[in-house]
Amino acid sequence: MTTAVIIVAAGRGSRAGGDVPKQWQMLAQRPVLAHTLAAFKGFRRVLVIHPDDRDRVADLEQAVEVVAGGATRDASVRAALEALAGSGVRRVLIHDAARPLISAAVIGRVLAALDHAQGAAPALPVTDALWRGADGHVSGTQSRDGLYRAQTPQGFHFDAILAAHRAHPGGAADDVAVAQAAGMPVAIVAGEEDNLKLTYPADFARAEGILRGRNMDVRLGNGFDVHAFCEGDQVWLCGVSVPHGRGLLGHSDADVGMHALTDAIYGALAEGDIGQHFPPSDPQWKGAESRIFLAHAMGRVRARGYALANCDVTLICERPKIGPHAVAMRAALAGIIGVEMERISVKATTSERLGFTGREEGIAAMATATLVRT
Numbered sequence: 001m002t003t004a005v006i007i008v009a010a011g012r013g014s015r016a017g018g019d020v021p022k023q024w025q026m027l028a029q030r031p032v033l034a035h036t037l038a039a040f041k042g043f044r045r046v047l048v049i050h051p052d053d054r055d056r057v058a059d060l061e062q063a064v065e066v067v068a069g070g071a072t073r074d075a076s077v078r079a080a081l082e083a084l085a086g087s088g089v090r091r092v093l094i095h096d097a098a099r100p101l102i103s104a105a106v107i108g109r110v111l112a113a114l115d116h117a118q119g120a121a122p123a124l125p126v127t128d129a130l131w132r133g134a135d136g137h138v139s140g141t142q143s144r145d146g147l148y149r150a151q152t153p154q155g156f157h158f159d160a161i162l163a164a165h166r167a168h169p170g171g172a173a174d175d176v177a178v179a180q181a182a183g184m185p186v187a188i189v190a191g192e193e194d195n196l197k198l199t200y201p202a203d204f205a206r207a208e209g210i211l212r213g214r215n216m217d218v219r220l221g222n223g224f225d226v227h228a229f230c231e232g233d234q235v236w237l238c239g240v241s242v243p244h245g246r247g248l249l250g251h252s253d254a255d256v257g258m259h260a261l262t263d264a265i266y267g268a269l270a271e272g273d274i275g276q277h278f279p280p281s282d283p284q285w286k287g288a289e290s291r292i293f294l295a296h297a298m299g300r301v302r303a304r305g306y307a308l309a310n311c312d313v314t315l316i317c318e319r320p321k322i323g324p325h326a327v328a329m330r331a332a333l334a335g336i337i338g339v340e341m342e343r344i345s346v347k348a349t350t351s352e353r354l355g356f357t358g359r360e361e362g363i364a365a366m367a368t369a370t371l372v373r374t
């Protein structure tokens with residue numbers, strides 16, 4: 001691999017508030033740094049951290065090389081460059097840990113520009129008017145022509161930036177400044193407004209909003225099932241045993257409501273149906289509790305990175321009466337699914353004595369389930 005990424009995360013920045021440095025604070029249920037690292041998945045990643053943070057690295061659950069940072073930003077970058085020296089790296093991207101929303105598009109533009117330039121970095125033209133101020137008053141104006149707001153990752157040919165850092169006296173604001181001091185040309189590529197640097201508490205709220213929009217991924221599934229009545233004195237419906245003058249015929253416990261719901265969840269994932277996962281021809285599922293099927297479907301939901309947002313089950317029968325049991329059914333389903341009961345609806349209707357449910361030959365159930373990306 002000839003391109004490495006250095007993530008600079010050794011800072012102690014305190015302007016963002018909180019008990020821990022901002023790169024270790026939580027953003028959408030993960031440390032900021034976990035988002036940043038994930039954006040560079042597939043690259044050789046070197047993480048520069050403060051020695052005090054060594055124990056936190058395991059929380060990131062990502063394979064990275066770890067280097068102890070120095071007292072300043074450029075000392076930290078230098079330490080990582082030295083750690084990579086002689087390992088065959090040809091190009092290096094140097095990125096601030098506090099920019100977790102970096103997109104593949106910006107990374108791609110920086111890398112493409114390195115085909116023609118020794119250095120390349122994303123930036124946005126300044127669009128606001130610029131003033132100088134003193135004592136709360138405007139003391140002068142400044143032309144914005146030719147001014148840019150610098151972002152990262154800043155990309156360089158490895159040997160050139162290593163030499164530039166070794167020659168630099170220290171105190172550079174970023175790696176482009178180091179490159180400039182060494183006379184390296186640096187191409188400007190288009191940055192993105194969303195590639196913001198988390199600095200103040202309000203930046204976290206903005207970043208969460210952007211992530212919510214990016215991750216908006218809603219999946220809907222529906223399921224339908226029918227079981228015929230047979231001899232018996234109770235029926236299983238949505239995980240609850242309901243006394244009745246008949247039973248329900250089926251290979252498993254014949255819980256028609258739970259089957260419809262389980263199929264709705266498999267449907268939302270586009271992963272077939274109960275019959276495919278638990279073939280009726282397989283004797284091990286004879287008389288099985290249907291909660292096994294629902295729990296399996298929910299395991300698939302979590303493995304795919306989704307959560308169940310809500311579901312709605314409708315039981316279609318003349319009898320037994322569902323109303324008195326609906327709360328218990330919702331509680332039973334919520335327990336198996338692992339969500340609050342307010343996300344689970346169970347209701348019933350008759351078919352006005354028409355058709356097979358009207359003639360009380362069996363019970364039908366339909367269900368919908370909504371999954372959202374977590």
Ligand code: MG
Pocket residue numbers: 225226227250254255256259
């Ligand atoms: Mg069934």
